[in-house]
Amino acid sequence: MEQNENRRTELSALGEFGLIRRLTSGIRTKHPATLLGIGDDCAVTDQEGHVTLVTTDMLVEGVHFNLSYHPLKHLGYKAAVVNISDILAMNGIPRQMLVGMAVSNRFSVEALEEIYAGLLAACNKYGLDLVGGDTVSSNKGLVLSLTVLGEAERDAYIRRSTARKGDLICVTGDLGAAYAGLLMLEREKKVLEADPGMQPELEAHAYILQRQLKPELRTELRPLLAELKVKPTSMIDISDGLASETLHLCHDSGLGCALYEEKIPIDQATARAAELFNINPITAALNGGEDYELLFTIRQEDYEKIRPVHWIRVIGHMTEAGKGHLLITRSGQAVGLNAQGWDAFIPKEQRNAEKTFPESSV
């Protein structure tokens, strides 16, 4: 940060168009489908016989992220990942991104360049063209608004509402780690506030911190399922927590569900951190969110095809609506599944825990 302070360029020194030029001068487009990128009234994309997917998310400083935890470059990277995740959640291929930023004069040009560097790193990693956006001033703080376009073959995109009774509920990777990472960041911040000379003990918790600060996406699922000839019957990404996302699939498909606690994948690092913070790791998985794994349903007859894939776990099944939304505990008890995830409009002091990147696309 000190380095940035040494070459602090005030936003007013560049002006609006100067700033846009500086932030976007190195950006080149890569996709043949991107006919026109930054620099005109609109970006232009071309899809030959495919459908276009489009999603948008807003992220507000102090609500969705905290700059004392999130380095600016990581913030840009994560903001991109959160949005791209919605394209993967439809079984689509992400293609283009547009970036809206509202920034106060508190931020230097270099700070915005850091955010752009993170956005571009994610675009490069996941193969997107950054094709446009809008940069405006705000009176206070930072608001990011990203829009991502993707494509899919016409019969290949997958909705939330098309699960059927008896379908198996599957999840990729492991859950709860991003939330454990957030708890760790909050603890270390308090330690540092009490004694600024302390060295934070973060290295031992690299996995959960990476899941919170620089999450990666499950891009391997789509090609794998295509190869296995498994078409999920419904799909969603896990941004608000397993409970909330499962309830979305149930609600939108008009079904109930049974999830099995013992099947929910938790990494050992998450379990250790949960013990440290005296919380149940299943709570982190159900309600923590920000894992950006994929939750999907498949037909029972496809079970054998996905069984050998070590990073896909079957965690339950869809039931008829009247059966309710149940979590079967390790002791065999059936308890109601509740979404206790972050709620944007409940005042902070009334929430159990603040999440940094909740997602609420409509």
Place this chain on the structure above:
Amino acid sequence: MEQNENRRTELSALGEFGLIRRLTSGIRTKHPATLLGIGDDCAVTDQEGHVTLVTTDMLVEGVHFNLSYHPLKHLGYKAAVVNISDILAMNGIPRQMLVGMAVSNRFSVEALEEIYAGLLAACNKYGLDLVGGDTVSSNKGLVLSLTVLGEAERDAYIRRSTARKGDLICVTGDLGAAYAGLLMLEREKKVLEADPGMQPELEAHAYILQRQLKPELRTELRPLLAELKVKPTSMIDISDGLASETLHLCHDSGLGCALYEEKIPIDQATARAAELFNINPITAALNGGEDYELLFTIRQEDYEKIRPVHWIRVIGHMTEAGKGHLLITRSGQAVGLNAQGWDAFIPKEQRNAEKTFPESSV
């Protein structure tokens, strides 16, 4: 407003998903190309052999709009118009909209419904489907971020960078009225602050106020030019002012220009208001902005085709780059054309005048 206060529902009473349901429950899609609207991870659109245009704009309370002038429904309407305008500026047909809103608890659910009512009124008027978005909380104020998708036939969209030397510069409608309307709103606000019992004298200035508060778009240009078989060589919409937009066409096309002051269309109502405020109406046209008319260039041989159209005016021509960017005054003097438009990052007290809806898509 009082009526709204009587049925104030706190945002926290509905929760995030409840709010989204309430704001979007009545929304139906109309286009065959809209395969999927609100309610999943992404919206899905389908273009058969067309290109997709996409544009995004952010609008920040206190920077781009002032809620003491802009009723919420008008704000929503204008925000939509500002974005849709970018699709028209590419000669495209607007098709779908996504809406991001960051709102503080200061706003009631009814207030957000008013904004949505304005957005939907514009979508209905201009034939767009509202297909998705994101509603989040902010610590302070209101930020709107809109994304609009449009389509065009592959060889029909028009860029800023393709004007040629000798091309005629044309503009639709008249200019400067939106800025005159803003000056009028500012004056009436001061009068009201000094004496709250005063009745504002707004009716006599209906035209300029409508241009500021509820601008409409020049949708008739695209079909007219198609009928006349005139393809503009470059095009942009007038959001920041005629000077700034002309300089964009020149810069992006690598050309100079000559504009003729006497040709710039100014409505009588704008001229009267300019006299009242002791400003030159040409200044309002050149630097006021927010007119959302279209500025475009045509080949000289197309002049006879557009000459009979009373709402299109030829105001100058493109020259080679070395000739500079000139405004030829009524007295025949050639002066340099400067963009003195609003600049988002120059502190307010240093600006000559604040504009409410500048546009800065990259």
